[in-house]
Amino acid sequence: MTASFPKAQVVVYPGSNCDRDALWALRYVGFDAEFVDIRSHIGSDVNLLVLPGGFSYGDYLRVGAVAAREPISSEIRDFMSRGGLIIGICNGFQILIEMGILPGALLQNSTGKFICKIVELEVxxxxxxxxxYFERGEKIHLPIAHGFGRYVKTNGLVNSQDNVIFRYAQDVNGADELIAGISNENKNVLGLMPHPERAIEKLIGSDDGLRVFLSAFNYIKTSSENMLQKTKVGVA
Amino acid sequence: MQKYRFVVDVQYKSNVRDPRGEMIKRVLNDEYDIPVTSLRLGKSIHLEIEAENEGDAMKLVSKACEKLLVNTVTETYEVRRI
Structure with missing residues (x-):
């Protein structure tokens, strides 16, 4: 494998503000990571896309609504269909929902307030x-920072048992069933309100977020090794 | 081509909680003693559109609502000509 494997891109929207943290986290675990501007294109050799947090287009109209309608969205959809991994964090999660890639809706916190703190989550x-790299049922700590993070289930989420990846240990924003993070049916897209990229060092409160990126790194590495293995067997 | 003006009134569906509306209602109740029993905060979008006739204009407004202005998962809307 070349030195540039696995490769990750962080999609930078006007108003993204967690893009640098995401890039730092990706490089920290070993990804060859770079930013991709929305007027540019997703690389053909990219294994993981991160849609970072922030306030894309000021979150005017609805959170994530304008960003979800950028031309790069069709490239993101194609990337997903090819089985590429996507993580949408906070505003990135809101964008994935507005794109229709993930079901449900993210509405204003039931408290009416912006909430910024470290919360306990269940995997x-x-x-x-x-x-x-997590245990099922493990309790972890990640920061949240959002005004519109109340996840509301809709008919698209037929069986929430299969889609829910993270739940809050206690109610923080009024989300249905304490839902903090979900995936699509194929499980190659993760959307979550908490910020794993802000939990990479114990020094700043938690390093539980590290394992989200390590998991993706390991998944990409092992699936490519399996592919190689199969090819070798095929040749033999 | 003629210009037509519309108002799009967007509201959360009745089963969707509206924390901003609840807060405003509480202030009216508690600070001003006004017996408001229900308050929902939506948005109204005023727009002007160019079209051959009113029917075409209306179709374009509906398209704008479905494509961008309204999230039909959580919101409902009404269009009025002004």
């Missing part, structure tokens, strides 16, 4: 590419 599903 509901550890059989995804993003959570393989």
């Amino acid at each position: 509901v599903d550890n059989e995804t590419p993003f959570t393989r």
Whole structure:
């Protein structure tokens, strides 16, 4: 494998403000990571896309609504269809929902306030590419920082047991079933309100977020090794 | 081509909680003693559109609502000509 594997890109929207933290976290675990501007294109050799937190387009109209309608969205959809991994964090999660890639809606916190603190979460599903380094039911700590993070279930989420990846340990924003993070059916897209990229060092409160990126890194590495293995067997 | 003006009134669906509306209602109740029993905060979007006739204009407004202005998962809307 070349030195540039696995490769990750962080999509930078006007108003993204967690893009640098995401890039730092990706590089920290070993990704060859770079920013991708919304007027540019997703690389053909990219394994993981991160849609970072922030306030894309000022979150005017609805959170994530304008960003979800950028031309790069069709490239993101194609990337997803090819089985590429996508993590949408906070505003990135809101954008994935507005794109229709993930079901439900994210509305204003039931308290009416912006909430910024470290919260306890439960890992509901550890059989995804993003959570393989966690135990099922493990309690972890990640920061949240959002005004519109109340997850509301809709008909699109047919069986929430299969889609929920993270739950809040206690009610923080009024979300249905304490939902903090969900995946699509194929489990190659993760959307979550908490910020794993802000929890990479114990020094600043928690390093539980590290394992989200390590899981993805490991998943990409092992699936490519399996592919190589299969190819070798095929040749033999 | 003629210009037509519309108001799009967007509201959360009745089963969707509206914390901003609840807060405003509480202030009216508690600070001003006004017996408001229900208050929902939506948004109204005023727009002007160019079209051959009113029917075409209305179709374009509906398209704008469905494509961008309204999240039909959580919101409902009404269009009025002004």
